[in-house]
Amino acid sequence: MARGLSARALPVEPLWFEWAALVGAFAFSAWLLGVRGVWALLLRSDPTGITLVILVVFVVATLWSGSRSRELTRQRRALEQAAAGGSAAMLRDESWAAEYWAALAASPRDAGAPLDLLLERTHGPHSTAWWVNGIQLKLGLLGKVIGFSILALQIGEMQNFDASQSQDLLRSLTTGLGVALLTTMVGLVGNILLGLQLTRLDRFADELVAQAQRHGLRLVPVSTGSQG
Template sequence: MKALRLARPGAPAVEPLWMEWLALAGMFAFATWLLGLKGVWQLLLHADPTGITLVIMVVFVAATLWCGMRSRELESQRHALERGEGWAAEYWAALAAKGGDTGAPLDLLVERTHGPHGTAWWVNGIQLKLGLLGKVIGFSVLALQIGEIQNFDPSQSANLLRSLTSGLGVALLTTMVGLVGNILLGLQLTRLDRFADAFVASAQRRALGQGD
């Protein structure tokens, strides 16, 4: 087991997870600037008096920053594995101490590599649920406005149409923002999960003496 803690010459290159996230964050920053230049953000925020769209955006930005920190930590631990340090070294030491019992050490390693992702996936689902909540609120507002109509006055058709479309706008915009945020954050979390899977597999192969 001691040989496992030595970095092997010619070891495969570690995937640049942190750089991948930086590239993705750069794309997000450019898209944010471009949409702001076109007035899209102002349109979204002004069209949603409930504030749900803003909440979804804040949740997405915070979760994306967390993904960046998590990607850096996972890549750092993958480099540490090549040096025989970090989470992998603790896993190998636990294996040596437990003898033939591999279940508990593996569970601890999986918890470290994948555990925090469960909460992040829950947050990702929150974006979608907030979008659906905005949809329900928007259609509820629309239904209430229709219910208040008693007499149709052609001279007030413009104001009537404006009041009706405000509820529909809330319903559609919040749903769209929630779906987009859910897709983009899910893409990041899937990449983190796959990298964590590869980390656990590499640590297990080293423990079995098979290398990468």
């Protein structure tokens, strides 16, 4: 019956290919915005450079998400192959599931410590990535504060109002307002798009842990029995 369950193991979701397709959509959108002159407008309208920092953080975090999705897919595929074969020995030494099952076999009465190790491998780096995702939003809010501060300083420097200088005055006032709005918008968009990738990674990692526990209940008793 256990062999029958392993034979019906679900296929591994193509997480890395999903990420590649998403990045392809990002690249096309970035190219289209560049053709329309949006990037030049954003960078030119933000003298503080916060918009550029947010974009760099987003690109680096997106590339990390791709590397992470590839590693999670590799770990899940190795787990499914071992589960289909019905033996934990089929896993390579660098497999997280192999370490989890070996720890269970060494101390079958204490399943908490091996599970904590597995969770650290599958979910640990994501906490830092979520922190980086929040940085984008905080940088956008920082740009908003700086922009309104510039706007307030420019208004405070006004001593009299001359109708002939209204155009120059309006241009100087909109500089601070543009910084406030553009940095906030870029931070929000980056936070949403990176959060979408990290949410998918977390969901895939949850499924990886669930599969390792499910197959571990079947494989570990066999391995411990053979050792006895």
